[in-house]
Amino acid sequence: MNAISQDAVASASGSKLEALNAWVAEVAALTRPDTIHWCDGSDAENAALTAKMQADGTLIKLNEQTHPGSWLHRSDPDDVARVEHLTFVCTSERDDAGPNNHWMAPADGHAQMDALFDGCMAGRTMYVVPYCMGPIGSPLSRCGVEITDSPYVVANMRIMTRMGAPALARIEKEGAFVKGLHSTGELDPNRRFIMHFPEELTIKSYGSGYGGNALLGKKCHALRIASHQARSEGWLAEHMLILGLQNPQGDTHYIAAAFPSACGKTNLAMLIPPEGYLNDGWKITTVGDDICWMRPGADGRLYAINPEAGFFGVAPGTSKKSNPNALACLQRDAIFTNVGVTADNQPWWEGLDNGQQPATDWRGEPYDAAKRPAAHPNSRFTVSAKSCPSYSPEAENPAGVPISAIVFGGRRASLVPLVFEARDWTHGVLVGAAMGSETTAAATGAVGVMRRDPMAMKPFCGYNFADYFSHWLSFDNGANKLPKIFHVNWFRKSDAGKFMWPGFGDNLRVLEWMIGRVKGEAGAVETPIGFLPTDADLNLDGIELDDEARAKLFGFEQAGWQAEFASIGEYLGEYGPRMPQALKDEQQRIAAKLAD
Ligand code: SAT
């Protein structure tokens, strides 16, 4: 092994915590960077990093008049999404990772990754990025340190997490942190792996600079590693947005909702009520748009925090009409990845609908509609949550917010009605476990294929789904006051293939019904799949739905659900004896009712 520079060795000791210094020194000895930089998260540090990236072309300055402080990053064209087939969970026992994960034995995983990391930072700077997931002072928060050779990752982590000196201080006090090692390597898809070692609270990621693969605080820590931690510590780490629904009387109910990637979590979290509701004084506040950590409080209710500090949202389709709050956040200090640009260097994407035209596409070539879209379908923006007009002050509350309702949802063109309510917690866990959705551009692979995506955690659960469902069921212990569980489908299509529900702001009507159910005020009919509203139980004033839409959005299709439950039964069976009996019993109870 080549020696690393004396400077690098000396600067490996940037912390009062010996365990951290030792790990940094160990990583430096393996990766052999030219220099080591401990990130403090300051403005000056960010300015220097940004200038460096501008100089080497990693960041392109956007129009300073229209988008002050904003940047465009064009990734390698082969590095635009998460790579689920290259993502592994390395547990000592294969079954602990479960059929829902790719598995490798920890020793093999380390050997494979360390061979890739060997000398990979030669000529580069190694950044040590201490971060806190969640408000710095919250007992629900957890910390990590990401070591990376990508300044783009540092800049994104600074927006997406509480990064720098305060996080390091907390880490030094606690003495514990999740270790994440990342290098962009050669960006060669054949030399790209994202591996998790939950038993060691360790992540190793090589060969990609894309969000979910490289910002290790996000999916790798806050979901895969945290789900494992949460199981042993009695809490839940979920792929959910958190919003506050405030009624005209000023009461706020908090709702957590799980949808697969690129299914509208950001839009729902930032929803602006339709006009009539606005006039009446309804309001939505945003706590988080992607990840939710929750834990029972002293009163038995589930209290949730958003572990993130920013939004890493899908750009295409974001417009003044679909999400005015997101658009407002994007006016300044944002990083755009893989969007197009106009002739005067403003960011542009399909569905922006602001009357402008793209000049250059996401690959930096002149825009040609016949060749490719201007923005990659999974192009993203990174922006601080604090810049969002609807950001809830409660998002910074160290105690978290009490959750009144949990919502599961997917993209289902057929069968699944607009909304239904689970009978009880066990049924709700089955509803989550049985979630199906059509795949999106957020992951590499075919788009539009229906797959089971339990609780929107298929790509993110760091352990065996059967154990995960058992963990969910364990919250129903008689002492907890659990939220009601609902399922929604904004994506139901007509026979002619058109979306039937207007969605966006009008989704508030569905949320209103849910809180009405929580308070025991709203009506519903009982069916074998749960409680469904009729079209009279929801406020549909001001929207037009034809007979087909009413029938399909509020209807229950017995034959279709029989087939669906047979498929759910098969899916649960794939997990063998580890699948909790209570869930299998619940599936059979409903299947029997459907057969009546
Ligand atoms: O994985 S990311 O966090 O980059 C985006 C997503 O798929 O949800």
Ligand code: MN
């Ligand atoms: Mn997500």
